[in-house]
Amino acid sequence: MKAAPALFGLLALALWEGAVRLFDVPVYQLPGPIAIVGAFLADPVGLLGSLVSTLAVTFAALAVAAVLGGAMAVAMSASRLAQAAIQPWAVALQVTPLPAIAPLIIIWIGQPFAALVVCATIVAFFPLFANTATGLASPPAELNDLFRLYGAGRWHTLAWLRLPAALPYFLSGLRISGGLALVGAVVAELVAGSGGFASGLAYRILEASFRLEMPRMFAALVLLALAGIVMNFGLGAIGQMVLRRRGDG
Protein backbone atom coordinates (compact mmCIF):
# COMPACT_ATOMS: atom_id res chain seq x y z
CA MET A 1 0.00 0.00 0.00
CA LYS A 2 2.82 2.38 0.94
CA ALA A 3 4.53 1.79 -2.39
CA ALA A 4 1.37 2.62 -4.36
CA PRO A 5 2.16 6.32 -4.99
CA ALA A 6 5.72 5.51 -6.15
CA LEU A 7 4.52 2.68 -8.41
CA PHE A 8 1.83 4.91 -9.88
CA GLY A 9 4.43 7.64 -10.49
CA LEU A 10 6.80 5.21 -12.22
CA LEU A 11 3.97 3.91 -14.40
CA ALA A 12 2.98 7.46 -15.38
CA LEU A 13 6.61 8.31 -16.24
CA ALA A 14 6.93 5.15 -18.35
CA LEU A 15 3.71 5.97 -20.22
CA TRP A 16 4.89 9.54 -20.74
CA GLU A 17 8.26 8.41 -22.13
CA GLY A 18 6.60 5.77 -24.28
CA ALA A 19 4.05 8.24 -25.70
CA VAL A 20 6.72 10.83 -26.50
CA ARG A 21 8.76 8.22 -28.36
CA LEU A 22 5.78 6.53 -30.02
CA PHE A 23 4.32 9.76 -31.39
CA ASP A 24 7.75 11.28 -32.05
CA VAL A 25 6.88 14.48 -30.13
CA PRO A 26 9.52 17.18 -30.72
CA VAL A 27 11.62 17.85 -27.62
CA TYR A 28 10.85 21.61 -27.77
CA GLN A 29 7.15 20.76 -27.36
CA LEU A 30 7.25 18.03 -24.73
CA PRO A 31 10.45 16.34 -23.59
CA GLY A 32 10.30 12.86 -22.10
CA PRO A 33 11.42 12.09 -18.54
CA ILE A 34 14.77 10.72 -19.73
CA ALA A 35 15.56 13.98 -21.55
CA ILE A 36 14.57 15.95 -18.43
CA VAL A 37 16.86 13.88 -16.23
CA GLY A 38 19.59 14.36 -18.84
CA ALA A 39 19.10 18.13 -18.72
CA PHE A 40 19.39 18.06 -14.93
CA LEU A 41 22.54 15.94 -15.04
CA ALA A 42 24.06 18.31 -17.59
CA ASP A 43 24.06 21.18 -15.05
CA PRO A 44 23.18 19.94 -11.55
CA VAL A 45 25.23 22.62 -9.82
CA GLY A 46 23.54 25.46 -11.67
CA LEU A 47 20.01 24.14 -11.13
CA LEU A 48 20.53 23.13 -7.49
CA GLY A 49 22.21 26.49 -6.81
CA SER A 50 19.13 28.21 -8.19
CA LEU A 51 16.92 25.95 -6.05
CA VAL A 52 18.89 26.97 -2.95
CA SER A 53 18.44 30.62 -3.95
CA THR A 54 14.67 30.18 -4.34
CA LEU A 55 14.41 28.26 -1.07
CA ALA A 56 16.40 30.96 0.74
CA VAL A 57 13.80 33.51 -0.38
CA THR A 58 10.98 31.09 0.51
CA PHE A 59 12.15 30.37 4.05
CA ALA A 60 13.03 33.98 4.77
CA ALA A 61 9.55 35.01 3.59
CA LEU A 62 7.93 32.25 5.64
CA ALA A 63 9.79 33.36 8.76
CA VAL A 64 8.83 37.00 8.23
CA ALA A 65 5.21 36.02 7.50
CA ALA A 66 5.10 33.85 10.63
CA VAL A 67 6.39 36.64 12.86
CA LEU A 68 4.30 39.37 11.23
CA GLY A 69 1.14 37.26 10.85
CA GLY A 70 1.36 35.97 14.43
CA ALA A 71 2.12 39.38 15.91
CA MET A 72 -0.63 41.15 13.98
CA ALA A 73 -3.17 38.47 14.90
CA VAL A 74 -2.24 38.87 18.58
CA ALA A 75 -2.51 42.66 18.29
CA MET A 76 -5.86 42.30 16.58
CA SER A 77 -7.21 39.93 19.25
CA ALA A 78 -6.03 42.23 22.03
CA SER A 79 -7.65 45.43 20.79
CA ARG A 80 -10.76 46.30 18.81
CA LEU A 81 -8.99 49.40 17.55
CA ALA A 82 -6.13 47.28 16.21
CA GLN A 83 -8.66 44.90 14.66
CA ALA A 84 -10.45 47.77 12.91
CA ALA A 85 -7.12 49.15 11.73
CA ILE A 86 -5.46 45.91 10.60
CA GLN A 87 -8.17 43.70 9.13
CA PRO A 88 -9.06 45.71 5.98
CA TRP A 89 -5.38 46.08 5.08
CA ALA A 90 -4.72 42.40 5.59
CA VAL A 91 -7.60 41.54 3.26
CA ALA A 92 -6.43 44.13 0.75
CA LEU A 93 -2.98 42.57 0.81
CA GLN A 94 -4.47 39.13 0.25
CA VAL A 95 -6.55 40.07 -2.79
CA THR A 96 -3.89 42.18 -4.52
CA PRO A 97 -2.32 40.10 -7.31
CA LEU A 98 1.41 39.80 -6.70
CA PRO A 99 2.44 40.11 -10.39
CA ALA A 100 0.72 43.51 -10.41
CA ILE A 101 2.69 44.96 -7.51
CA ALA A 102 5.95 42.97 -7.69
CA PRO A 103 7.60 45.35 -10.24
CA LEU A 104 6.85 48.30 -7.96
CA ILE A 105 8.22 46.53 -4.89
CA ILE A 106 11.37 45.54 -6.77
CA ILE A 107 11.90 49.11 -7.91
CA TRP A 108 11.18 50.62 -4.50
CA ILE A 109 13.33 48.24 -2.47
CA GLY A 110 16.16 47.89 -4.94
CA GLN A 111 18.09 45.17 -3.11
CA PRO A 112 17.05 41.99 -5.02
CA PHE A 113 16.94 39.47 -2.16
CA ALA A 114 14.97 41.80 0.13
CA ALA A 115 12.56 42.67 -2.68
CA LEU A 116 11.90 38.99 -3.42
CA VAL A 117 11.38 38.24 0.29
CA VAL A 118 8.86 41.09 0.57
CA CYS A 119 6.94 39.79 -2.47
CA ALA A 120 6.85 36.22 -1.17
CA THR A 121 5.91 37.44 2.31
CA ILE A 122 2.86 39.22 0.89
CA VAL A 123 1.61 35.91 -0.52
CA ALA A 124 2.48 33.85 2.57
CA PHE A 125 1.20 36.31 5.15
CA PHE A 126 -2.56 35.87 5.05
CA PRO A 127 -3.06 32.18 6.00
CA LEU A 128 -0.76 32.61 8.99
CA PHE A 129 -2.50 35.79 10.04
CA ALA A 130 -6.05 34.48 9.52
CA ASN A 131 -5.37 31.06 11.08
CA THR A 132 -3.67 32.53 14.14
CA ALA A 133 -6.50 35.05 14.59
CA THR A 134 -9.04 32.21 14.38
CA GLY A 135 -7.07 30.16 16.90
CA LEU A 136 -6.78 33.07 19.33
CA ALA A 137 -10.57 33.40 19.26
CA SER A 138 -11.19 29.65 19.49
CA PRO A 139 -11.34 29.01 23.27
CA PRO A 140 -14.96 28.41 24.32
CA ALA A 141 -16.80 31.15 26.20
CA GLU A 142 -16.79 28.99 29.35
CA LEU A 143 -12.99 28.95 29.48
CA ASN A 144 -12.88 32.71 29.03
CA ASP A 145 -15.42 32.99 31.85
CA LEU A 146 -13.29 30.72 34.01
CA PHE A 147 -10.23 32.93 33.52
CA ARG A 148 -12.34 36.01 34.37
CA LEU A 149 -13.71 34.29 37.46
CA TYR A 150 -10.21 33.63 38.73
CA GLY A 151 -9.18 37.22 38.12
CA ALA A 152 -6.88 36.56 35.15
CA GLY A 153 -5.67 39.71 33.41
CA ARG A 154 -5.45 40.17 29.67
CA TRP A 155 -1.85 38.96 29.46
CA HIS A 156 -2.39 35.85 31.55
CA THR A 157 -5.41 34.98 29.42
CA LEU A 158 -3.33 35.51 26.30
CA ALA A 159 -0.34 33.53 27.56
CA TRP A 160 -2.15 30.61 29.19
CA LEU A 161 -5.31 30.31 27.14
CA ARG A 162 -5.38 32.08 23.79
CA LEU A 163 -1.83 31.47 22.57
CA PRO A 164 -1.81 27.75 23.45
CA ALA A 165 -5.25 27.40 21.84
CA ALA A 166 -3.94 29.14 18.71
CA LEU A 167 -0.91 26.85 18.29
CA PRO A 168 -2.61 24.14 16.14
CA TYR A 169 -4.15 26.85 13.95
CA PHE A 170 -0.79 28.61 13.58
CA LEU A 171 0.94 25.37 12.62
CA SER A 172 -1.77 24.62 10.06
CA GLY A 173 -1.32 28.14 8.67
CA LEU A 174 2.44 27.59 8.54
CA ARG A 175 1.95 24.52 6.37
CA ILE A 176 -0.34 26.37 3.95
CA SER A 177 1.92 29.43 3.91
CA GLY A 178 4.99 27.29 3.21
CA GLY A 179 3.62 26.36 -0.20
CA LEU A 180 2.40 29.88 -0.82
CA ALA A 181 5.79 31.37 0.09
CA LEU A 182 7.35 29.13 -2.57
CA VAL A 183 4.74 30.25 -5.10
CA GLY A 184 5.31 33.88 -4.10
CA ALA A 185 9.08 33.50 -4.41
CA VAL A 186 8.73 31.99 -7.89
CA VAL A 187 6.31 34.67 -9.08
CA ALA A 188 8.56 37.41 -7.73
CA GLU A 189 11.60 35.79 -9.35
CA LEU A 190 9.75 35.63 -12.67
CA VAL A 191 9.08 39.35 -12.48
CA ALA A 192 12.57 40.11 -11.19
CA GLY A 193 14.18 37.76 -13.68
CA SER A 194 12.62 39.59 -16.55
CA GLY A 195 14.11 42.73 -15.03
CA GLY A 196 17.61 41.33 -15.11
CA PHE A 197 17.99 39.57 -11.70
CA ALA A 198 19.60 36.20 -12.36
CA SER A 199 19.29 33.90 -9.37
CA GLY A 200 16.44 31.49 -8.59
CA LEU A 201 14.78 28.60 -10.33
CA ALA A 202 12.13 30.84 -11.88
CA TYR A 203 14.84 32.69 -13.70
CA ARG A 204 16.18 29.34 -14.98
CA ILE A 205 12.69 28.54 -16.26
CA LEU A 206 12.46 31.89 -18.04
CA GLU A 207 15.95 31.54 -19.45
CA ALA A 208 15.28 28.01 -20.70
CA SER A 209 11.94 29.02 -22.26
CA PHE A 210 13.62 31.88 -24.13
CA ARG A 211 16.19 29.41 -25.49
CA LEU A 212 13.60 26.68 -26.17
CA GLU A 213 15.55 24.38 -23.80
CA MET A 214 12.42 22.55 -22.74
CA PRO A 215 14.12 19.64 -20.92
CA ARG A 216 16.02 22.14 -18.71
CA MET A 217 12.82 24.07 -18.13
CA PHE A 218 11.05 20.87 -17.09
CA ALA A 219 13.99 19.92 -14.86
CA ALA A 220 13.63 23.25 -13.04
CA LEU A 221 9.87 22.71 -12.77
CA VAL A 222 10.37 19.23 -11.32
CA LEU A 223 12.80 20.63 -8.75
CA LEU A 224 10.23 23.25 -7.78
CA ALA A 225 7.49 20.65 -7.45
CA LEU A 226 9.72 18.40 -5.34
CA ALA A 227 10.69 21.33 -3.14
CA GLY A 228 7.00 22.16 -2.64
CA ILE A 229 6.13 18.56 -1.74
CA VAL A 230 9.04 18.26 0.70
CA MET A 231 8.11 21.59 2.32
CA ASN A 232 4.48 20.59 2.68
CA PHE A 233 5.24 17.23 4.25
CA GLY A 234 8.12 18.64 6.30
CA LEU A 235 6.06 21.46 7.80
CA GLY A 236 3.19 19.03 8.41
CA ALA A 237 5.54 16.64 10.22
CA ILE A 238 7.01 19.46 12.31
CA GLY A 239 3.51 20.58 13.25
CA GLN A 240 2.48 17.09 14.29
CA MET A 241 5.67 16.63 16.29
CA VAL A 242 5.15 19.91 18.16
CA LEU A 243 1.54 19.04 18.99
CA ARG A 244 2.43 15.48 19.99
CA ARG A 245 5.16 16.73 22.32
CA ARG A 246 2.63 19.09 23.87
CA GLY A 247 0.29 16.16 24.39
CA ASP A 248 -2.38 17.06 21.85
CA GLY A 249 -2.05 13.71 20.12
Add this chain to the structure above:
Amino acid sequence: MLTISHVGRRFPNGTEALRDASMSLQEADFVALLGPSGCGKSTLLRLIAGLDQPDSGNLAWDGGPPVAGDIGFVFQDATLLPWATAEDNVFLPLRLRGQSRSAAAPAVQAALARVGLTGFERARPRQLSGGMRMRVSIARALVTQPRLLLMDEPFAALDEFTRNSLQEDLREVWRSAGCTIVFVTHSIYEAAFLARRIVLMTPRPGRINREIDSPLEEGPERRLSAAYAALVAEISHSMAAALH
Protein backbone atom coordinates in the same frame (compact mmCIF):
# COMPACT_ATOMS: atom_id res chain seq x y z
CA MET B 1 -23.77 34.25 52.92
CA LEU B 2 -25.64 35.88 50.01
CA THR B 3 -28.99 37.62 49.73
CA ILE B 4 -30.43 38.02 46.25
CA SER B 5 -33.14 40.68 46.15
CA HIS B 6 -35.55 41.30 43.27
CA VAL B 7 -32.92 40.60 40.63
CA GLY B 8 -33.85 40.99 36.95
CA ARG B 9 -31.89 40.55 33.75
CA ARG B 10 -32.91 41.40 30.21
CA PHE B 11 -30.51 40.57 27.38
CA PRO B 12 -29.65 43.09 24.64
CA ASN B 13 -31.87 41.17 22.18
CA GLY B 14 -34.87 41.96 24.41
CA THR B 15 -35.26 38.52 26.02
CA GLU B 16 -36.18 38.83 29.67
CA ALA B 17 -34.13 36.01 31.16
CA LEU B 18 -34.92 36.68 34.80
CA ARG B 19 -37.56 38.74 36.63
CA ASP B 20 -37.75 39.70 40.28
CA ALA B 21 -35.71 36.76 41.60
CA SER B 22 -35.14 36.70 45.35
CA MET B 23 -33.51 34.02 47.47
CA SER B 24 -30.74 33.61 49.99
CA LEU B 25 -27.80 31.28 50.40
CA GLN B 26 -26.55 30.11 53.79
CA GLU B 27 -23.11 28.81 54.72
CA ALA B 28 -22.70 25.09 53.84
CA ASP B 29 -26.02 25.13 52.01
CA PHE B 30 -26.75 22.83 49.05
CA VAL B 31 -29.31 24.44 46.76
CA ALA B 32 -30.61 23.06 43.48
CA LEU B 33 -31.99 25.49 40.91
CA LEU B 34 -34.53 23.35 39.07
CA GLY B 35 -36.59 24.17 36.02
CA PRO B 36 -37.04 23.63 32.29
CA SER B 37 -34.79 25.20 29.65
CA GLY B 38 -35.04 28.97 29.43
CA CYS B 39 -36.17 29.58 33.00
CA GLY B 40 -33.11 31.66 33.90
CA LYS B 41 -31.23 29.08 36.01
CA SER B 42 -27.91 29.61 34.27
CA THR B 43 -28.46 33.36 34.13
CA LEU B 44 -28.97 33.45 37.89
CA LEU B 45 -25.84 31.34 38.36
CA ARG B 46 -23.79 33.73 36.18
CA LEU B 47 -25.12 36.70 38.16
CA ILE B 48 -24.07 35.04 41.43
CA ALA B 49 -20.63 34.33 39.94
CA GLY B 50 -20.24 37.96 38.86
CA LEU B 51 -19.87 36.91 35.23
CA ASP B 52 -22.93 39.03 34.38
CA GLN B 53 -24.59 42.02 36.00
CA PRO B 54 -28.30 42.38 36.87
CA ASP B 55 -30.40 45.14 35.30
CA SER B 56 -32.41 45.48 38.50
CA GLY B 57 -32.22 44.31 42.10
CA ASN B 58 -29.02 43.50 43.93
CA LEU B 59 -26.85 40.76 45.41
CA ALA B 60 -25.63 41.44 48.95
CA TRP B 61 -22.73 39.33 50.25
CA ASP B 62 -22.10 38.90 53.97
CA GLY B 63 -18.59 40.14 54.68
CA GLY B 64 -18.16 41.91 51.35
CA PRO B 65 -18.07 40.74 47.76
CA PRO B 66 -16.12 37.59 46.94
CA VAL B 67 -12.53 37.76 45.72
CA ALA B 68 -10.89 35.50 43.11
CA GLY B 69 -10.93 31.94 44.40
CA ASP B 70 -13.92 32.43 46.72
CA ILE B 71 -16.18 31.06 43.99
CA GLY B 72 -15.62 27.84 42.05
CA PHE B 73 -17.52 27.19 38.84
CA VAL B 74 -18.23 23.90 37.08
CA PHE B 75 -19.75 24.13 33.62
CA GLN B 76 -21.87 21.63 31.70
CA ASP B 77 -18.79 20.64 29.72
CA ALA B 78 -15.61 19.94 31.66
CA THR B 79 -13.94 22.86 29.78
CA LEU B 80 -10.43 21.65 30.50
CA LEU B 81 -7.35 22.94 28.72
CA PRO B 82 -6.84 20.08 26.23
CA TRP B 83 -3.06 20.56 26.07
CA ALA B 84 -2.60 20.44 29.86
CA THR B 85 -2.43 17.43 32.18
CA ALA B 86 -5.10 16.84 34.82
CA GLU B 87 -2.65 18.21 37.38
CA ASP B 88 -1.99 21.37 35.36
CA ASN B 89 -5.71 21.91 34.80
CA VAL B 90 -6.32 21.74 38.54
CA PHE B 91 -3.29 23.98 39.16
CA LEU B 92 -4.69 26.68 36.84
CA PRO B 93 -6.72 28.72 39.40
CA LEU B 94 -3.76 28.80 41.79
CA ARG B 95 -1.40 29.68 38.95
CA LEU B 96 -3.65 32.61 38.06
CA ARG B 97 -3.41 33.75 41.68
CA GLY B 98 0.38 33.80 41.36
CA GLN B 99 1.25 30.60 43.23
CA SER B 100 4.27 28.59 42.15
CA ARG B 101 3.85 24.99 41.05
CA SER B 102 5.71 23.65 44.09
CA ALA B 103 3.72 25.76 46.55
CA ALA B 104 0.45 24.68 44.92
CA ALA B 105 1.34 20.97 44.66
CA PRO B 106 -0.19 19.84 48.00
CA ALA B 107 -3.50 21.61 47.27
CA VAL B 108 -3.58 20.19 43.73
CA GLN B 109 -2.90 16.66 45.00
CA ALA B 110 -5.55 17.02 47.69
CA ALA B 111 -8.15 18.27 45.19
CA LEU B 112 -7.44 15.38 42.82
CA ALA B 113 -7.60 12.91 45.69
CA ARG B 114 -10.92 14.37 46.84
CA VAL B 115 -12.50 13.50 43.46
CA GLY B 116 -10.82 10.08 43.30
CA LEU B 117 -8.25 10.86 40.63
CA THR B 118 -5.02 10.04 42.44
CA GLY B 119 -2.77 8.35 39.88
CA PHE B 120 -4.16 10.30 36.95
CA GLU B 121 -2.15 13.47 37.54
CA ARG B 122 -0.24 13.25 34.25
CA ALA B 123 -3.20 12.20 32.08
CA ARG B 124 -4.41 14.57 29.36
CA PRO B 125 -8.14 15.26 29.02
CA ARG B 126 -8.38 13.18 25.84
CA GLN B 127 -7.06 10.17 27.78
CA LEU B 128 -9.86 10.44 30.35
CA SER B 129 -13.50 9.38 30.18
CA GLY B 130 -16.30 11.97 30.29
CA GLY B 131 -16.89 11.27 33.98
CA MET B 132 -13.19 11.57 34.82
CA ARG B 133 -12.93 14.83 32.90
CA MET B 134 -15.82 16.17 34.96
CA ARG B 135 -14.03 15.05 38.13
CA VAL B 136 -10.96 17.06 37.05
CA SER B 137 -13.26 20.03 36.47
CA ILE B 138 -14.69 19.65 40.00
CA ALA B 139 -11.17 19.31 41.44
CA ARG B 140 -10.20 22.52 39.64
CA ALA B 141 -13.17 24.29 41.20
CA LEU B 142 -12.31 22.95 44.66
CA VAL B 143 -8.58 23.64 44.63
CA THR B 144 -8.96 27.21 45.87
CA GLN B 145 -11.16 25.98 48.75
CA PRO B 146 -14.06 28.17 47.60
CA ARG B 147 -16.80 29.41 49.90
CA LEU B 148 -19.28 28.88 47.09
CA LEU B 149 -19.30 26.24 44.38
CA LEU B 150 -21.54 26.96 41.38
CA MET B 151 -22.39 24.06 39.09
CA ASP B 152 -24.25 24.53 35.80
CA GLU B 153 -25.79 21.18 34.79
CA PRO B 154 -22.40 19.48 35.17
CA PHE B 155 -23.70 15.92 34.81
CA ALA B 156 -26.25 16.50 32.05
CA ALA B 157 -24.07 15.08 29.28
CA LEU B 158 -23.03 11.95 31.18
CA ASP B 159 -24.54 8.48 31.11
CA GLU B 160 -26.82 7.51 33.99
CA PHE B 161 -24.35 5.24 35.78
CA THR B 162 -21.59 7.84 35.73
CA ARG B 163 -24.10 10.51 36.73
CA ASN B 164 -25.30 8.53 39.75
CA SER B 165 -21.75 7.84 40.84
CA LEU B 166 -20.76 11.50 40.51
CA GLN B 167 -23.88 12.62 42.38
CA GLU B 168 -22.92 10.42 45.33
CA ASP B 169 -19.33 11.63 45.21
CA LEU B 170 -20.47 15.25 45.01
CA ARG B 171 -22.47 14.88 48.21
CA GLU B 172 -19.38 13.43 49.87
CA VAL B 173 -17.28 16.33 48.59
CA TRP B 174 -19.87 18.81 49.88
CA ARG B 175 -19.88 17.20 53.33
CA SER B 176 -16.09 17.17 53.58
CA ALA B 177 -15.36 20.54 51.92
CA GLY B 178 -18.03 22.40 53.83
CA CYS B 179 -18.68 24.90 51.06
CA THR B 180 -22.05 26.10 49.78
CA ILE B 181 -23.14 24.53 46.51
CA VAL B 182 -25.63 25.93 44.01
CA PHE B 183 -26.42 23.23 41.48
CA VAL B 184 -28.37 23.97 38.30
CA THR B 185 -30.30 21.04 36.85
CA HIS B 186 -33.42 20.21 34.90
CA SER B 187 -33.63 16.75 36.45
CA ILE B 188 -36.13 16.41 39.30
CA TYR B 189 -34.45 13.19 40.44
CA GLU B 190 -31.03 14.82 40.54
CA ALA B 191 -32.28 17.86 42.44
CA ALA B 192 -34.15 15.69 44.95
CA PHE B 193 -31.15 13.44 45.55
CA LEU B 194 -28.52 16.14 45.87
CA ALA B 195 -29.92 19.24 47.47
CA ARG B 196 -31.06 20.31 50.90
CA ARG B 197 -33.21 22.97 49.28
CA ILE B 198 -34.79 22.89 45.82
CA VAL B 199 -35.64 26.19 44.14
CA LEU B 200 -38.26 25.76 41.41
CA MET B 201 -37.98 28.15 38.47
CA THR B 202 -40.41 28.76 35.59
CA PRO B 203 -39.73 30.25 32.15
CA ARG B 204 -40.84 33.27 30.05
CA PRO B 205 -39.73 35.25 31.91
CA GLY B 206 -37.52 33.29 34.29
CA ARG B 207 -38.86 33.47 37.83
CA ILE B 208 -38.35 31.75 41.15
CA ASN B 209 -41.65 30.02 41.81
CA ARG B 210 -41.20 28.10 45.02
CA GLU B 211 -38.62 26.66 47.40
CA ILE B 212 -38.88 23.14 48.83
CA ASP B 213 -36.77 21.94 51.75
CA SER B 214 -35.53 18.38 51.47
CA PRO B 215 -36.50 16.12 54.38
CA LEU B 216 -34.08 13.37 53.29
CA GLU B 217 -31.70 11.84 55.81
CA GLU B 218 -28.07 11.12 55.00
CA GLY B 219 -27.28 7.49 54.31
CA PRO B 220 -26.47 4.92 51.65
CA GLU B 221 -30.13 4.13 50.92
CA ARG B 222 -31.02 7.76 50.27
CA ARG B 223 -31.97 7.15 46.63
CA LEU B 224 -34.14 4.15 47.53
CA SER B 225 -35.98 5.67 50.48
CA ALA B 226 -39.71 6.36 50.58
CA ALA B 227 -38.91 9.94 51.55
CA TYR B 228 -36.95 10.37 48.31
CA ALA B 229 -39.87 9.06 46.25
CA ALA B 230 -42.23 11.37 48.13
CA LEU B 231 -39.93 14.35 47.55
CA VAL B 232 -39.72 13.57 43.83
CA ALA B 233 -43.51 13.41 43.71
CA GLU B 234 -43.88 16.69 45.57
CA ILE B 235 -41.41 18.47 43.28
CA SER B 236 -43.11 16.98 40.19
CA HIS B 237 -46.54 18.17 41.31
CA SER B 238 -45.24 21.60 42.28
CA MET B 239 -43.44 22.00 38.96
CA ALA B 240 -46.50 20.84 36.99
CA ALA B 241 -48.67 23.32 38.87
CA ALA B 242 -46.13 26.10 38.34
CA LEU B 243 -45.86 25.44 34.61
CA HIS B 244 -49.59 25.33 34.04
